[in-house]
Amino acid sequence: MRRFPEEGRFDVRGNPDDVASARHVLWKYTRLWYRNIEPGLSKKRAYWLLGSDRQAGGQVYIHPRGEAYAWAEDLAIEAVARRVQALASPYTVPVLQVGPGIVFAAPPPACPRPSLPIEAAAACALQACDVVARLHEQGCGRLGFGPSHLRLVEQSGDLQVRWLVPGVADLDLLEALETTDDCEAEAMHPRWGLNVDPIQHDLWQLAFFFFSLLAMDTRAQAALEPDRREALRTLTQIRDGGPEAGGIQDAAAMAGLFTVLARLPRAGVEPLPVVRVLPRLYPDWDEVIVEGEAMLEEARLQRERDSHRDWVVYVKLPLAAAYHQRASRAWARGDVGAALGDVDRALALDDHAPYHTTRAVLLDMLDRRTEARAAIATAFKVDARQENTQPPWGEQDTDNNAKNVERARAHLTRGILALRERSLDAAEEDLRRAEELDPTPASARARAAVRRARERTQPG
Missing domain, CATH: 1.25.40.10 (Tetratricopeptide repeat domain)
Known part of the structure; x- marks a missing residue:
């Protein structure tokens, strides 16, 4: 069974069995052994194969298929990758080939999240919101928001997101556990629940992404203009209690909050699709x-x-x-x-x-x-x-x-x-x-x- 492109454009290094084993251990660590996770972000290279593009000359990441018993799951993941490839958003890591496995252009390095002023943090979150809204329209949900998936790169003096989609299941949870003071509470947080609606999951994680970037004390928050203070209050409610607590049902509405905080024109988010029920996504x-x-x-x-x-x-x-x-x-x-x-x-x-x-x-x-x-x-x-x-x-x-x-x-x-x-x-x-x-x-x-x-x- 072919699990990644074995010939042609890409030169692939590594063994897909090693990747499958690493992902299996990842599941055990995050779902069973989370109390033993060491603090500090660990390297995550083991969850992808590395390679090079013979045509373009650049490095590539390869998301190989798993064992045969995961064939249906792999096809579902590749269906998401095809939508990302067709979307060709400037905020996603380019998908170069789909099937078997997924080949990405090499993403920027995964780094700890920086502390940013509210305008810059909201601008990054708004870019992520753009991707979320458009992928929800295509039936793609329950995305990965951790530093290994949702990466940042400096572009013309500003930070921009470069999102590796689709990602590796449970990797977000691992990175959250590596940066928390209470692994028990983090592992049990309801946003990690497997039964959470995929749209609700993504909106919840968007709020956490924004606050992971935000450097702002309580006094500075109180000094915000009323509309920006209200937007921040709503995002705080979402972070603490989920999207329903903030009255937000879709990524387009959430983008409106980030627009206010980033001091950007509202017209920039009006074209975003409003999706409150994730459509079904099927392969060919x-x-x-x-x-x-x-x-x-x-x-x-x-x-x-x-x-x-x-x-x-x-x-x-x-x-x-x-x-x-x-x-x-x-x-x-x-x-x-x-x-x-x-x-x-x-x-x-x-x-x-x-x-x-x-x-x-x-x-x-x-x-x-x-x-x-x-x-x-x-x-x-x-x-x-x-x-x-x-x-x-x-x-x-x-x-x-x-x-x-x-x-x-x-x-x-x-x-x-x-x-x-x-x-x-x-x-x-x-x-x-x-x-x-x-x-x-x-x-x-x-x-x-x-x-x-x-x-x-x-x-x-």
Whole structure:
């Protein structure tokens, strides 16, 4: 399995296994052994491979892929890198190549944060806010804000940010632990929680980034003009209690606070997108499927050579999810035949109840009603086994609400099939259950159709 560009433009030094090992130890340090972390920022070179660009002659950083079991996670990270590459912000480290792995131009050195006047600190935070708002629009969230990710460089006498995105998970927490007086309190701070909304996480970390730069005592804060004092008060509320405590819901609104503090014209932040719910970010499914099929064959050959190194399942499940995603897009553009072929392949890889539901819907669209009824019956049988395959891409979350959505879709599908056959009692029961689990306009319309059918069958 290729984990970084092994030939061509880049000369890569180092072993990706060493990087994977260092990142695994990083997770243990930050989540389990945080009480033993030594104070002072440590060198972080071990989390990337180094290399050089044969074409341009400069140095590069390489974010290699991990082991095969992390394939789906690596694809998600590379999807973020493609958005960063397309954004080409002056405030991000240039992404030179994506897949396999990520190649960055060499970033400026990671240094301890300087102490800055409020205008300079706010100007740096505003640049970071610009990147956050535009990446949120692309579905990229939960970014890295520590000194190894969000770096500073002097440009024409002013400091500017140079952001390494995507970053290394848990590296921010390590750097926070290295610079705190209370590792226990820092590790338990709610902003590090894995369940924090990604937009809330980024806004919270933006506030911490600003205050990590700010050199200003209480007396100087009290002397600020009223609008700047109010902006600083709001940022303090966000730092201490989270974005909701400050009444801020998006990066564009937060940029307005930094504009006031930096004494910059408000017009500079007006074009920023307002994003309060992170859109879903997906990779290119055609590319995922081509790569996944090749990896699946490689995994099977590896299993034949060494049964102790069996990573077939780590490829099969995300590959099945990719086929299902592509099927949904084929259905949306009206290519039901292609969609059915992809769903059949998904089911060959993973006997997953929602895939059977999708198959039933497609068969119904093709007027293959007997097969559709059999497919939806299988969906309920598979769901009753309570198998938890958990494919990636957010198709099946572990929370009950997401499971209820899929079960509601199955009841809706079976109810509509029963309605077509004039089995009104069965249809009513399924459609009522669908609305209990996840009320949608589709289930409401179907129940209305049942009522109209009953009215037509009543005598007189």
